[in-house]
Amino acid sequence: MKVLVAVKRVIDYNVKVRVKPDNTGVDLTNVKMAMNPFCEIAVEEAVRLKEKGVATEIVVVSIGPKAAQEQIRTALALGADRGIHVETDEEIQSLAAAKLLKAVVDKEQPSLVILGKQSIDNDNNQTGQMLAALAGYPQGTFASEVSVDGDKVKVTREIDGGLMTVSLNLPAIVTTDLRLNEPRYASLPNIMKAKKKPLESTTPADLGVDVTPRLTTLKVEAPAQRQAGIKVADVAELVDKLKNEAKVI
Amino acid sequence: MKTLIDRQTLQFLVHDLLEVESLCERPAFVDHSPEIFQSVIDTAETIATKYFADHNAKADQNEPVFDGKKVTMIPEVKIAYEHYADAGFLGATFSAELGGMALPKLVNSAAQSYFLSANPSTVAYPFLTSAAAGVIEKFGSQEQKDRFLRPMLAGRYTGTMALTEPDVGSSLGDLRTSATPAKDGTYLIKGHKMYISGGDHELSENIVHLVLARIKGAPKGVKGISLFIVPKKPISEEAEVSLTDNDVVLAGLLHKMGYRGTTSTVLNFGENDRCVGYLLGEANHGLSYMFQMMNEARIGVGLGAAVMGYRGFLESLDYAKQRTQGRLPSNRNPDSPPVAIIQHADVKKMLLQQKCYSEGALALCLYASKLVDDLETHEDDKQRESASELLDLLTPIVKAWPSHYGPRANDLAIQVLAGAGYTKDYPLEQLYRDNRLNPIHEGTNGIQALDLTGRKLWQKGSQGLKELAMRVQATIDEAKACKPLAANANAVAGVLKDLQQTTFQLASVLQQKGPELALANASEYLDSFGGLVVGWLWLAQAVKAQALLDERKNGTMGQYSEAFLQGKIQACNFYMNTELPRLAAQLTHFNTFDDTALAMQEAWF
Numbered sequence: 001m002k003v004l005v006a007v008k009r010v011i012d013y014n015v016k017v018r019v020k021p022d023n024t025g026v027d028l029t030n031v032k033m034a035m036n037p038f039c040e041i042a043v044e045e046a047v048r049l050k051e052k053g054v055a056t057e058i059v060v061v062s063i064g065p066k067a068a069q070e071q072i073r074t075a076l077a078l079g080a081d082r083g084i085h086v087e088t089d090e091e092i093q094s095l096a097a098a099k100l101l102k103a104v105v106d107k108e109q110p111s112l113v114i115l116g117k118q119s120i121d122n123d124n125n126q127t128g129q130m131l132a133a134l135a136g137y138p139q140g141t142f143a144s145e146v147s148v149d150g151d152k153v154k155v156t157r158e159i160d161g162g163l164m165t166v167s168l169n170l171p172a173i174v175t176t177d178l179r180l181n182e183p184r185y186a187s188l189p190n191i192m193k194a195k196k197k198p199l200e201s202t203t204p205a206d207l208g209v210d211v212t213p214r215l216t217t218l219k220v221e222a223p224a225q226r227q228a229g230i231k232v233a234d235v236a237e238l239v240d241k242l243k244n245e246a247k248v249i
Numbered sequence: 250m251k252t253l254i255d256r257q258t259l260q261f262l263v264h265d266l267l268e269v270e271s272l273c274e275r276p277a278f279v280d281h282s283p284e285i286f287q288s289v290i291d292t293a294e295t296i297a298t299k300y301f302a303d304h305n306a307k308a309d310q311n312e313p314v315f316d317g318k319k320v321t322m323i324p325e326v327k328i329a330y331e332h333y334a335d336a337g338f339l340g341a342t343f344s345a346e347l348g349g350m351a352l353p354k355l356v357n358s359a360a361q362s363y364f365l366s367a368n369p370s371t372v373a374y375p376f377l378t379s380a381a382a383g384v385i386e387k388f389g390s391q392e393q394k395d396r397f398l399r400p401m402l403a404g405r406y407t408g409t410m411a412l413t414e415p416d417v418g419s420s421l422g423d424l425r426t427s428a429t430p431a432k433d434g435t436y437l438i439k440g441h442k443m444y445i446s447g448g449d450h451e452l453s454e455n456i457v458h459l460v461l462a463r464i465k466g467a468p469k470g471v472k473g474i475s476l477f478i479v480p481k482k483p484i485s486e487e488a489e490v491s492l493t494d495n496d497v498v499l500a501g502l503l504h505k506m507g508y509r510g511t512t513s514t515v516l517n518f519g520e521n522d523r524c525v526g527y528l529l530g531e532a533n534h535g536l537s538y539m540f541q542m543m544n545e546a547r548i549g550v551g552l553g554a555a556v557m558g559y560r561g562f563l564e565s566l567d568y569a570k571q572r573t574q575g576r577l578p579s580n581r582n583p584d585s586p587p588v589a590i591i592q593h594a595d596v597k598k599m600l601l602q603q604k605c606y607s608e609g610a611l612a613l614c615l616y617a618s619k620l621v622d623d624l625e626t627h628e629d630d631k632q633r634e635s636a637s638e639l640l641d642l643l644t645p646i647v648k649a650w651p652s653h654y655g656p657r658a659n660d661l662a663i664q665v666l667a668g669a670g671y672t673k674d675y676p677l678e679q680l681y682r683d684n685r686l687n688p689i690h691e692g693t694n695g696i697q698a699l700d701l702t703g704r705k706l707w708q709k710g711s712q713g714l715k716e717l718a719m720r721v722q723a724t725i726d727e728a729k730a731c732k733p734l735a736a737n738a739n740a741v742a743g744v745l746k747d748l749q750q751t752t753f754q755l756a757s758v759l760q761q762k763g764p765e766l767a768l769a770n771a772s773e774y775l776d777s778f779g780g781l782v783v784g785w786l787w788l789a790q791a792v793k794a795q796a797l798l799d800e801r802k803n804g805t806m807g808q809y810s811e812a813f814l815q816g817k818i819q820a821c822n823f824y825m826n827t828e829l830p831r832l833a834a835q836l837t838h839f840n841t842f843d844d845t846a847l848a849m850q851e852a853w854f
Contacts, residue, residue, distance in 0.1 A: 030813075187337050194288075195282065
């Protein structure tokens with residue numbers, strides 16, 4: 001069974017994000033970039049499926065600038081077999097990403113596509129769902145457990161009220177939630193092996209996809225600074241403040 | 250999450266100052282690439298952050314316990330050890346045939362700096378293992394490699410170096426542990442060893458001790474010392490560990506002020522006359538074999554001291570930005586808000602000193618690591634030779650300078666936090682205690698000073714010194730060509746000249762008046778020498794930073810922020826304006842061959 005995993009290059013989760021002075025976006029100069037944490041979980045799940053003997057090949061795909069190859073190499077060092085880089089310097093919004101992934105799916109014909117539920121830079125939570133719609137595949141989003149059985153995949157989903165388990169016919173789309181697994185790190189021997197694994201490069205034009213943004217970013221602002229708290233003398237004052245100042249009760 | 254090492258700082262040293270990319274062109278590293286180097290460093294950061302930093306304080310508060318039978322320690326240490334081994338760091342610099350990664354020493358040191366920042370006492374176990382494995386790789390027989398080295402690199406056995414005895418530390422020529430030849434070619438080892446780090450624990454299936462001992466009838470002094478592999482438990486030819494013991498008994502654990510997670514042991518070898526040892530290499534060559542390991546271990550000590558100094562710098566910098574206190578001297582308005590203490594000149598000065606010491610020491614240790622790569626893998630014979638001569642000369646500096654100024658930086662970091670720094674609520678007091686080991690082990694700093702002035706300076710017709718002077722001069726010339734750095738270049742040139750003259754003088758005093766007087770103030774000489782070398786590396790950093798700043802002006806933004814580059818140049822300015830004049834004065838004093846300390850009599854104390 002072939003598994004396709006999509007990974008995204010994003011600002012590292014440890015980096016303190018700063019908004020550009022002109023409010024057009026986030027300042028990415030001189031900051032550490034890394035694989036989106038949800039994508040790491042997606043790669044890990046695919047590798048575990050391969051270790052169980054369920055998956056036979058893991059193809060990892062990333063869309064972005066030349067540097068996104070670093071994240072593909074990381075995925076290869078974690079256990080993926082080969083990489084596809086869709087190279088573009090354009091801003092790629094969710095729909096464009098989904099269309100590009102659909103083109104890759106058409107070509108690769110995977111039985112299972114695993115994506116992160118969202119990327120930590122834009123937090124859209126859309127690409128997996130859009131890809132499912134475009135490809136006409138069933139989807140199991142926010143997965144906290146995935147098990148493949150014959151031509152079906154059972155996905156336990158994290159939803160507001162608890163857990164929901166769905167059974168999907170393959171081929172299917174799965175998006176990962178935080179508790180699905182704990183990703184491994186790339187060991188030194190695997191980093192060396194990754195260098196020899198194939199990585200092919202393509203472009204949106206090659207795939208016949210128009211990636212022109214459909215949405216315009218008007219303004220990006222940092223959240224308001226949290227105000228210092230105050231100490232209240234007694235419960236009565238607290239209730240009064242909650243009622244009249246915060247107006248929450 | 251706390252930053253273990255600032256990314257730009259390490260990147261700048263490894264890529265810009267030391268040009269790690271150039272190593273990929275050498276046949277030895279042709280399978281590597283700059284991306285692989287970065288991935289290795291990234292993995293080190295991940296494991297260090299996740300599995301080492303998590304129990305640094307806990308291991309300090311819960312030191313290992315010996316109940317008379319077994320040593321127990323907090324479980325996190327074993328987990329960390331296993332991750333380190335599983336990721337392949339034990340064999341990072343070993344050849345592919347041995348299952349290693351054949352990485353450059355420079356890349357390995359950069360990766361190690363994350364572990365040392367996260368938890369120096371836990372990483373001591375794998376560090377000692379790799380070091381001991383290195384000696385077996387160089388001098389062991391094929392059979393010894395299969396039996397001991399492979400399981401060590403695989404993480405199954407750990408290693409130690411057992412040199413010191415209760416009465417013999419710096420003066421190894423006097424050691425008494427004996428080795429009696431047995432009929433089967435092995436030796437029976439008998440003696441006591443002390444301060445053996447990692448000498449006992451339950452982290453691995455077995456412990457491989459490298460023991461210095463004297464074969465019965467061997468010449469006296471350093472020429473009669475041999476090196477033996479002595480496993481804690483017997484090992485079959487298939488590297489299977491036996492359940493019986495090899496008569497290596499833990500007499501007790503020592504309780505230290507720092508590095509409390511690392512066991513420091515007193516070991517008795519052969520109390521029942523059945524401790525079997527295997528001779529490594531040739532008889533009576535043990536000390537020179539051990540020094541091969543010691544030289545790299547000394548870079549490791551310097552690196553640890555530098556990184557711990559740097560960790561303290563980051564902690565105190567963070568605190569100084571957050572903590573508000575007082576107003577600037579010119580502001581007399583009590584209603585105005587207090588400023589962050591980083592605004593106060595004295596605090597800035599203490600931060601700058603820490604930056605100069607720790608980043609300078611880090612540059613020095615990484616430079617030395619690159620010299621190891623050069624002497625092992627450079628394609629040009631001449632370059633290999635000059636790297637070897639220069640490294641020999643610099644090794645005492647690389648060990649002693651960082652281990653003197655690293656703790657000094659920690660001292661300043663505590664001072665920045667003041668009362669808070671003195672409490673256990675902040676990691677500085679632990680860093681200070683941990684770092685205090687570094688001037689002591691792997692040859693005290695006093696021994697390093699004697700090694701430099703009595704031996705290393707004069708080796709091979711002082712080629713090392715000539716090579717150093719040439720390299721320093723090349724940087725001076727580069728800096729002179731760059732106007733904003735011309736004054737700094739002149740400052741370094743001045744001290745270089747002073748040092749050369751002093752060295753000349755030292756040679757003649759050594760010859761005419763003997764070593765007692767000539768070497769009486771050797772530590773002053775080492776301090777000045779080290780200070781000059783670090784000053785040179787600061788000048789070289791400033792040259793790179795200035796070039797990158799100029800590129801920014803021309804529109805090439807590069808990967809460093811302007812503030813980062815300005816910081817490098819200002820630190821260089823600070824070093825030249827405050828540290829170098831002190832060195833010049835110290836050299837002047839050294840040059841008088843003052844005998845005040847030498848002439849002091851025991852009874853007068």
